[in-house]
Structures are given as C-alpha cells and as structure tokens.
Amino acid sequence: MPFDRDRLLLEAQGLTKAFDRNVVLKDVDLTLHAGEVHAIVGENGAGKSTLIKTLGGVHRPEAGKLLLDGQDTVLRSPADAIGRGIVVIHQELSLAPHLSVAENIFLGHFPRTRLGFVDRRRMRSETRSLLQRLNIDIDPQTLAVDLSIAQQQMIEIAKAISFNAKVLILDEPTAVLDESMVDTLFDLIAKLKAEGLGIIFISHHLEEIFRIADTVTVLRDGKLTGVSAVADIDQNWLVSKMIGRDFPEFSAGMRKIGEPALEVKGLTLPGVFEDITFTAHKGEIVGLAGLVGAGRTEVAQAICGVTQPSSGEIRIFGRKVRLRNPKAATRLAMAYVSEDRKALGLLPNRPVRENATISKLSRFRRFGFLRLGKERAYVGEMIRKLDIRLAGMNVEIRTLSGGNQQKVLIGRALAIDPRILIFDEPTRGVDIGAKSEIYAIMEELVSKGICVILISSELEEILRLSDKVVVLRRGRIATTLSRDEASESTIMHAAALAG
Ligand SMILES: Nc1ncnc2c1ncn2[C@@H]1O[C@H](COP(=O)(O)OP(=O)(O)OP(=O)(O)O)[C@@H](O)[C@H]1O
Ligand SMILES: [Mg+2]
Known part of the structure; x- marks a missing residue:
C-alpha cells in the first residue's frame, strides 16, 4: 500500500x-x-x-x-x-484475561448481525485474517490468560x-x-x-x-x-x-567468596521445574539465566516460600529449612525483589513511605507504636542513596515513574538487612544511570558478604555481574557455567538451542 x-x-x-x-x-x-x-x-x-x-x-x-x-x-x-x-x-x-483473543480484539467494536447480536463467526474470521496479515501465529479462540x-x-x-x-x-x-x-x-x-x-x-x-x-x-x-x-x-x-553529564563507568570489584549461604538440592515442582540443584555462597552473585518461561521466577519463588516445592531440599547457612510463606523467608533474612511489581510488590495506592518499609515494620515499632520519625529518616536515607525521584515520601507510589517504583522495591528488600537477596529482573524499565547505581548496590552487598541470586533476561547484565551462571531450560538446569566459561553464546546455546 x-x-x-x-x-x-x-x-x-x-x-x-x-x-x-x-x-x-x-x-x-x-x-x-x-x-x-x-x-x-x-x-x-x-x-x-x-x-x-x-x-x-x-x-x-x-x-x-x-x-x-x-x-x-x-x-x-x-x-x-x-x-x-x-x-x-x-x-x-x-x-481481559477471561476473554478470547478474538473477543479482546473486538471488545468495544464487536461486529453485529442484522438482529444486533454479536456476530461470532465474523469476529473469528476477521481476527484470523487480521492475525494472518500481521504474521501473528495465535489461535483466535485462545483465552488471554493462556x-x-x-x-x-x-x-x-x-x-x-x-x-x-x-x-x-x-x-x-x-x-x-x-x-x-x-x-x-x-x-x-x-x-x-x-x-x-x-x-x-x-x-x-x-x-x-x-x-x-x-x-x-x-x-x-x-x-x-x-x-x-x-x-x-x-x-x-x-x-x-x-x-547531561558523562556516564559513570561501572566496574566489578574483586569478590571474596565465603561459605555456602543457600544450597538447593533436587528441588522439584512437577510440571514447573525439576531437580534444581545449585549452591550460592556468601559474597557471591549467582546468575540465573534462561529464556522467559524457563522457570527462573518459579524456582526463586519456591526458594522464598511463595510456593511450596513438592520435593527437594533447601538449606540456608547449612540449616535445612521448609518455608511456608514469604514471611518465613524474611525471618531468615532472605529477601526477594519481584519482577512483577504489580502482582507481588506494590501497594499502588499507599504512600511511598509505607511501601518502602512494609517488610520490616517491626524495625520502626516500639511497644506497638510506629515510630514515624525513625521511619521517615530511614526512608529519606533510602531515597537519597538510591536516588529515587519523587515529589515526597507521602505520595502514592503509583504516581512514581516505573523505574522509580522499582527502586523503592529494592529499598524495601534492603530494609530487612538481608543475608540472601534474590533479584528478579531488577533493572527492568530502569534507565542506564539508575542501572549502574543498582549494579553498584549489588557490588556493595556482596562485598559485605551478602549472597545474591540474579535473575535476568539481559545477558550483558548476567555476564557483567555473575560469578557463576546457572542456565535453566524448560524447568531444568541445562548447565552451570563458571565466570570464565560464561559468554553470550555459551548461555544462549544452553538456554535455547541444545537438547
Ligand atoms: N498520575 C500522576 N500523579 C502525580 N505525579 C505523576 C503522575 N504520573 C506521573 N507523575 C510524575 O511525573 C514524572 C514523570 O513520570 P513519567 O512516568 O512520565 O516518567 P518516565 O519518563 O516514563 O519514567 P520511567 O522511565 O521510569 O517509566 C514523575 O516525577 C512522576 O512521579
Ligand atoms: Mg514510563
């Protein structure tokens, strides 16, 4: 045309x-x-x-x-x-999750029969030809949730x-x-x-x-x-x-890797992931790589008590644990920064201050009273340290830009003084300046002996930060690569091509 x-x-x-x-x-x-x-x-x-x-x-x-x-x-x-x-x-x-592809496409402008009913046949056929024209290979009857x-x-x-x-x-x-x-x-x-x-x-x-x-x-x-x-x-x-200035170069520090912090053995949730085994040490960043849908987030959520694996073993600092919910993970100083801000992270209509400290309110409580002054000081420090841009700590978090919301969630995870921190796509939607700030924070954490698990779809990020890389493919470990073995091609090969 x-x-x-x-x-x-x-x-x-x-x-x-x-x-x-x-x-x-x-x-x-x-x-x-x-x-x-x-x-x-x-x-x-x-x-x-x-x-x-x-x-x-x-x-x-x-x-x-x-x-x-x-x-x-x-x-x-x-x-x-x-x-x-x-x-x-x-x-x-x-x-709309429970409508089909065709219904979603025509929501608001359904084709009608002469009698005014929704013309489902026409809707399906028009959807099919539209998708064909755009080279999109999806069945019009699939539900959006799927x-x-x-x-x-x-x-x-x-x-x-x-x-x-x-x-x-x-x-x-x-x-x-x-x-x-x-x-x-x-x-x-x-x-x-x-x-x-x-x-x-x-x-x-x-x-x-x-x-x-x-x-x-x-x-x-x-x-x-x-x-x-x-x-x-x-x-x-x-x-x-x-x-408006030159970009600060990020450089990875020398790491001192200590004793095992998180040991996962044979972790299995049938149909989701199987036989996941790896060890992450103090002061180490372990990258979890793989394509979207490989099961990285699901593994992380099982480790943090969001879901219950059906078999396998998790040890934290040598102690075997069974976490029934995310709170139990928090008590063991394990924090998870979710990839999905909306579903697992934010209280959109609550102030930034509250979103930042909800995981560790006890820190700001004394004899049951919330010590607002202390909380405010803590959040103020976080805003400064993570360079969060906002009008004030009492604004609703939904009014922050996407990247700044992400930084608040990272701040929240840090509030529990974690010993093990799982970052799931931590720099999604984050600008390059903030990205290097987040990398610097991770670097500082591992230098203090904290164990970091990093899930990321950005290979560059995985390669830059990880001491070793566990590659998942369809819910299984495809390979584990040392820092020297890990490269864009070895990771991609394991994630997508081999097997
Ligand atoms: N509905 C709103 N109410 C009040 N302030 C808002 C609202 N929407 C956006 N803002 C403010 O406007 C500014 C710009 O936000 P915007 O979402 O446009 O940024 P952005 O460039 O898209 O950032 P990002 O890369 O993080 O998505 C921010 O300071 C944000 O807090
Ligand atoms: Mg935006």
Missing part, C-alpha cells in the same frame, strides 16, 4: 503538563510522519510516559497544541484518541490495528521481552511502518533505538533536550542529552 511519507500525522507544540504544582512536561514539541518510527528516551521520571499519555488522551495538557493531520485537536479521553486513530499500549498490558506476555503484546497491537490506528504508541514494549521475542516485535513494527503507520516507542535499551527508530526525541526533567534523525547520532550523544 503506497503512502505519503511527508504526511504529518501528528504534531505536538509546546505541551506542558503538571500534577498539582509539579510540572513534569515543559514546552515539549514532537512530530510524527507516516511510516516513521520515533523513539523517546530519557531517564526514569523524565516524563516519557506522561508525554505519551497526553498524546493518548489520558492526560489533558495545561498548555500546548495538538495537531492531527494538520487539524487542531483536543483529546477528551483515551476513547476519543482511539476514535481519531491514536492507540497507546501502556507499560501495563490490559487484555497467552505469554509477548503474545499479549502482539494481540494488543493487533487490537490497535483493528481500530484502524494511524499512530501506534508503545511504552517500553521490550522491557518484558527476551531477546528472541524482541526480534519478533521489531518485525511486526517494520511491517506496520511499511503500511504507513506512525509509531512512537519508548525504550531504555539504547541499542534498540539504532535498530529500528528513524528519529529520536530525548527528554530530561520534562524538557526536550534533543531531537535528531537516528542516522546522524551515536550512543554518546544520546547519553549526554539524557543525563
């Missing part, structure tokens, strides 16, 4: 958005042409999600103009934006297309994907681009910008600090516009 590359689909001029008195977008411009992939980058809290929520009709800007196809437009709601062809896929995916995260994302995109989207906006779509799934998503984006859609996408993975974006806009503290054709810039330019 030929289309006009010069067609300006969307133009934002001088957008300004404030929450109370906190101005988080200041005079931001943005243009998007047909067939253009436009990336938005910036540190956590820079205003990226706020910008696209403004373009998607979620937020009303205090000042500025939005032109769609040259027409001055005020978006009244997300539905209004969708009606005008702007569809946003947010950081949190939102399919889809992987990557598939859910594909279906959200297909849904957008079924609404005749002209502008597709994706907020950190690759944060939840492993590397092979990123390729599939990028193929789909390339296809939509070739059909003339304009695509805006946010990512903290700068290499992705160079892979698929034509244009990039950089935000810092709500202000536009740079916009350029990707062909004209390099990574250093991006980083300097993002953080």
